[in-house]
Amino acid sequence: MQKVKSCGRNDTVRLELSRTSSTLAMEEDESAESRIERLLSESPVVIFARSSSTSSTGCMCHVMRNLLATIGVHPTVVQLDDEEMKALPGDEDGDPEDPVGAGGGGPAVFIGGRRVGGLERVVALHLSGQLVAKLVEVGAMKQGDAAAMYGVA
Numbered sequence: 001m002q003k004v005k006s007c008g009r010n011d012t013v014r015l016e017l018s019r020t021s022s023t024l025a026m027e028e029d030e031s032a033e034s035r036i037e038r039l040l041s042e043s044p045v046v047i048f049a050r051s052s053s054t055s056s057t058g059c060m061c062h063v064m065r066n067l068l069a070t071i072g073v074h075p076t077v078v079q080l081d082d083e084e085m086k087a088l089p090g091d092e093d094g095d096p097e098d099p100v101g102a103g104g105g106g107p108a109v110f111i112g113g114r115r116v117g118g119l120e121r122v123v124a125l126h127l128s129g130q131l132v133a134k135l136v137e138v139g140a141m142k143q144g145d146a147a148a149m150y151g152v153a
Contacts, residue, residue, distance in 0.1 A: 032087040040089075040113040044140035045075035049107035050085055060105040060119045067122065071132060073140045075109070089115055112138030123151075 030038075040046055045068060049061040055117060059075065068075050080088075090110055106118040109136050125131040135141040 013121075024127050032084040034090070035061060036084070036087055037075065040110055045073055045077040045108045045113055045135070047075050047077045047107050048085065048088055048110070048133045049077065049079055051079035062111060064107060064119055064122055067126060071126075071135070071141070073135055111135065111140070 036048075039057055041076055047061055049058070065075060065077060089110075108118060109116045109122050116125065116134070122131065125134065132141065
């Protein structure tokens with residue numbers, strides 16, 4: 001059974017999942033790590049944010065979501081508590097500027113199951129022209145759409 005409730009902002013909705021036969025349901029005995037891995041395998045673009053986030057963290061998540069929506073990608077946004085955030089897979093590059101899984105405060109973006117980073121990294125990828133290529137590579141964006149919008153071959 002899924003419940004949707006407003007989180008106070010007009011554009012923010014919190015989805016609560018409980019036991020059901022749906023493949024999107026979270027089993028009560030499922031660990032945070034296995035839930036995160038399953039969510040990453042089910043969606044090409046996922047943003048994880050703290051459920052107890054401050055207004056600046058919520059704003060960063062909103063900016064990321066809007067940036068991706070502007071280029072035609074609608075990510076799955078998942079709110080996690082502090083303990084679940086610690087279970088996020090680390091950055092392959094070991095970027096100390098992006099310590100989300102290690103207790104950092106900002107949201108984390110995953111593309112194709114791999115951690116990209118926070119807002120600064122996503123914006124940097126977009127400005128360098130690499131974000132669209134990553135999105136096409138994982139199937140979050142069609143090659144033709146990318147070519148029409150950005151001249152990506």
